[in-house]
Amino acid sequence: MRVSRTALIGLPILIALPLIVHLLFGGSEKYYLHLLIQILIWSFIYTGWSLMGRFGLTSLGHGAFTGIGAYATVLLWNYAGLTPWLGVPVAMVIAVVVALLVGYPCFHMRITGHYFALLTLALTEFIRLCIVGLRDYTGGSLGTQPRRYGDGVSLYAMQFEPDRVLSYYIVLTLWLVGLYIWWRVDRSMDRFALDAASQDEEAAASVGINVTREKLKVTAISAAMCALGGAIYGQYQMYIGPDTIAGLSVSLNIVFACIAGGLWVMLGPTVGAVFTQVLSEVLRVSMQSSVTLQALFGSAVLALDTLIYGLLLILFIIYMPKGILGALLEKREKTSSAPTPPSRAVLR
Template sequence: MKRTMLLVLVGAIVMCSLPFLIVGLFSSGSRYYLHLVIQTLIWAQIYTAWALMGRFGLTSLGHGAFTGVGAYVTVMLWNWFGLSPLVGIPISIVLAVILAVMIGYPSFMQRIKGHYFALLTLALVEFVRLCIVGLRDYTGGSLGTQPQRYGDGLSFFAVQFETNRFVAYFVVLVIWTFTLIVWQKLNNSMDRQALEAINEDEDAAAAAGINVTYEKLKVTMISAALTALGGAIFAQYQMYIAPESISGLNVSLSIVFGVVAGGIGVLLGPTVGAILTQSLSEGLRVFAQSSAWLTENLGTRALSLDGIIYGVLLLLFIIYMPKGIVGTLLSSRKKQK
């Protein structure tokens, strides 16, 4: 227990000191590197929210729908009605939870699971994306849109941190930490044991007195709420959203890949997965821009190569490292002991 508390304390000190270390080490490019860290933390929070469901066999390919609802509802309420994101974000979370109930309740009542549930959620994300594109007069369609800037770009009322990435970092850090706490609370609760039993055998779990539909629906609602929160924060930080960047199928698949790669059943697994995916995406972007051959032969299509690489790596992780990076390291450590 003392060792765990010490590790948590050291981790907290490191995370709180990180932006200052970045400024000290990269004085000229500190804004760029801090941006990468913030972006990684946002996706780490979203990945962790997905893992709340995914670790119990509830494989959703539709979490891009919840990030899209979180982002677009918040931005639309601000742009069209002047409603502060402090109010808009809770509204978007409620709508995401309602959407989760609408898709989850009938699915769980009808005992739809496995690849059928995955296909159902896949249809959900495409439905939300098409709604965003179809309502182009309000959402900007496939071209995307951005929140209207308030004042000098730094406002608590408008939840905008464009001119101060230190503020953005600590806001995102708090949200990421909160999501980790939710993950850990669930992991230490009776709900985890119930969900594990349901994942093994629904009939046996129901015979033991577990309310299968209630348990599955509860974790789905929590996961959807936290995912929508991440989507809303992404929109407020990036100050630009588009269907393909926050609500497309690629978003859902990258979430799944990141969690599987990092370790679906480990607290920091999704965070490690986010570091991997963001490093891969940014590294490919820089390489594509600096490579004359890729620019001449593929043009902007080179930037979409990350999807192909994700697919290949996902297969390799599933075959050779099913527990993910963190899970495999922990298992190896236990074997050595």
């Protein structure tokens, strides 16, 4: 019961975190809370992706679902006046329908591996192009903003961005819900079925597992989570653009953060989010303050974090395919004298 012990210590710390941040960084607490909020939102999205990714369903299509979540919510609010309390569920339903429309033929025709990744990549591009093409409503590649409702925090419009502490608790709850879903899936019979299917589809089908249905279930959950995450991201940022919340780079970021953190453990995607967000922030801040680098590269220095990011991903996939947390846990299991449980993460 490693997870519950971690939770007993970790949860109070997370709940007290705004206070800690306030005490430690009195002047710039807004910035640190912003960072924490970003990490938690992306952790939720990454966790949603990992529900599929851990079973070998490497989707590059989740940038489409985050995009649908964010855009459907904002457009319904801006043009139909529909409160996000209804808009978000509608957006999630749309994302799930799209996911099932693409997922069913994929799983039915046994499309896996490269083909699945490239097909879902096409879905991402399709959605991004639709967003750009509908520029009269979506603002095209410049993005758009949810219409402000009143000045500050609004329950009706689900706008909480001015109050950072409130935002933090909202996304913390979201993240906990994400972990709970992950845990439920992990404990379910579906997980064993999907594990079996990811190793050998034919064999799994031959022992009576309805592979298509099992995959569709987890795809629907995963798409709904990513749509919700995308919607909350839009409500918090108060800006959505096709490159920040939809599109190929979002899809790739999701996949890579999950791999960096560790696909097969509950907190792996979260560790991936912490790692990637902190890395890019540290690099960004240190570069902006470094005179030498600025003189060398000018404003292009901002690309340095992507450069290092790409390099680290290559190294991770080659040398640490189980991710940071996966590798750490494995190490601990090896050093402890307890009999090693059967490996849960079988890398093919």
